[in-house]
Each structure stands twice: as C-alpha cells, then as structure tokens.
Amino acid sequence: MSLRARLIFLLCALGAGAPAMADERGPGWELGLDVIYQDAQAIDFDGDSQVRLQTDYGISAWLGYRFNTHFDMQWTLDWNDIDYKSTLASQSPFGLTANIDGTLESFTTRFVANYNILDRPLTPYITAGIGWAFVDTNVPTGPPQSFCWWDPWWGPVCGAYQNTRSFDDFAYNLGVGARWDFGNAFTLRLAYERHWVDYSRANSTPALDQVKLGFAVRY
DSSP states (O other): OOHHHHHHHHHHHHHHTSOOOOOOOOSEEEEEEEEEEEOOEEEEBGGGOEEEEOOEEEEEEEEEEESSSSEEEEEEEEEEEEEEEEEEEOTTTTTOEEEEEEEEEEEEEEEEEEEEOSSSSEEEEEEEEEEEEEEEEEEEOSOOEEEEEEETTTEEEEEEEOOEEEEEEEEEEEEEEEEEEETTTEEEEEEEEEEEEOOTTBSSOOEEEEEEEEEEEEO
C-alpha cells in the first residue's frame, strides 16, 4: 500500500473510530493557519523543457464559515517558496540543453467547500476548491533598474529592482482529511490534497500532492 493510500486510510479510520460526543460545531466562523508539505513534482513544458519542483513547505491562512455540523466553506490564501531545477531546451541549434536552479514564489487564493462526514467532534471530511495561482519564477526578464526617492527622515535613498517572469493561472483541488474539534473553540486538521494548476505552456495539467496540518479558532 502506497504512502498516499495509507494516509487516506488513517484519516478515515480516525473519524470512524471516534466516540460520539455532544455537538460543538454549530453555525459560526473559523480562523485558521495550516502548514503545507508539498511533494516533489516534474513538469514538462513546450519545446522539451522541464521544471522539477523540489519537496518544500508553505503556509496557508484561511477564514471559514460553518453552515451546520456537516458543511462549511473557506476562503484561503496559500503561500509556497519552492526550489526547482530546470532543463532548458535550445530551439537553435537543436538538441542543446542547459540546467539552471531557482526558487519560485506561489500565492494561491481559493474558495473551498468541506463536507464533514460525521456529527462528532472527530470526523473525516472531503474537500474541494477552485481559485487562482500567482507565480513568480524569479527568472530575470531584463537588466536591473535603479531608482531613488527622498525619505523625510533619512534623506535621499537609492535602490535597485529587476523585473522577473511571472504569470497567473486557474487552480483547483480535491482532498480528504480529518478534523478534531476540542475544548470550546479550537480545531486541529490533517489533510491530504491534490492540487492542479493550468500552466498555460505545460504539456499537461500538473498534479501537486500536499499534506496540510492546521490549527483553527472557532467563533
């Protein structure tokens, strides 16, 4: 059994084996923070170029509303800072390649719907979301530019910036998890999710595997 299958089985078993308890998940707001573990993934692009995303971590902040004990929705903002290795294929002369290392920054905002299967404080749940991903590859697209301004306290201040290749694309996800509502106002969540991003120049829509561990306050 693969690691992914074992995690899904564990999440479902946790909820199914939990004793029934009084309802602590009525209508109300939630504010949470997740730690994201993203698995490595290779992505093939047009012209035989390839990007190999490395295993890395990120964070997700979210605001949610519980409509009842089973159904809630969230607005989330995910941030990842991911190292990558890329193989660039030459168009002319054909057959030459170059390898580069880099770090990309990804911000994804999405709306998420969760269905909590059991009417218990410890329950498995299923999740689905749609949103938009904003990616900065940190690959320069031009020479550095200098600029200066007059600070009221420090006087003249100068700096430099460099434009980099960035883009934004549609994103969506599916997943399973388990949540535990404890105390009067706290929640822990563990989830496995698969995320897809419609990179415009990729040969296919890459699937990114994530594990999320989060803490939330219920209102």
